[in-house]
Amino acid sequence: MRLLLQLASVAALVCSTSLAPAENATPPKAATLRVAPDFTRKGLDGKSVHLGSYRGKVVLLNFWATWCGPCITEIPKFASWQTKYGAQGFQVVGISMDDDAAPVLKALPKLRITYPVVMGDVHLSALYGGVLGLPVTYLIGTDGKVVARYQGEANLVEMEQKIVGLLPQKKAP
């Protein structure tokens, strides 16, 4: 188990090299985040995921884990929204807080996740005020500002209404 802890620390240090300067500042309080902290990570599909590159889109940033029951309940809905609203300027990004990637890679096809997923670490967690309970979901506006934060299992009907209201490109009548 000590080995796991050491691996987590090493992974965190390695990943920290690609982070924005904001990460070096005092960790913000999660509830007071105004602008979504930027980050770049390698996605589980091998492609780079840079949050800032989604500026202009509405982003749903979801911290989750394979062992988290409420997370698994929500994810199929997020995947369906990606399909439904993707062309209207909507993007889901998943951050897995699993301790290693193996169970996540196994879960992706079962959950029908087609959006980018990256592995979380202590630095990414700190960047968002310390992720100390799952799920946590941020809705980020087209300007990069945090519109809403959902801790625990969210009201998905309400969340979808909010997303639709924020979409930059409305569906053609």
Add this chain to the structure above:
Amino acid sequence: MKLNRLSVLVLLGAIIALLPLRSVAQQEHVPASSIPQASLIQPADLSAALQSSAPKPLILHVGSVLMFATAHIPGSEYVGPGGKQIGVDALKRRVASLPKDTAIVLYCGCCPWGRCPNIAPAYNLLHDAGFTNLKVLYLADNFGTDWVDKGYPVTKGN
């Protein structure tokens, strides 16, 4: 009769469709609500106990290593996720040489109490092993909301 058959088929279809999701989350979820109330300790009470001069219990974290590294109770030890075999084995090893009356507090706080996959299996393991002075920290929502945000003592790292 036809309607009944159709209903059964629809029900079976729904069950089959949901099976993969269940297997992702947990093989068998043991709910935290199965832990007796008398075995729970409230955050305020544990925090007060930690700040008193009384002997401290052994505090074991049975959740995610990433969350432990992000923040944990000072003096607590990381064991492993109680809902996974790796955590179960680590917990068995950790308590193997301890007297059965050792004061132990278990905590996780990864998820809302009723959905935590780790805490009840860890409690059941120690309870069934005969530990008599066993408490579980009651974290209704999660460790962040019910401990860190309340201003109780926290430390970071491993």
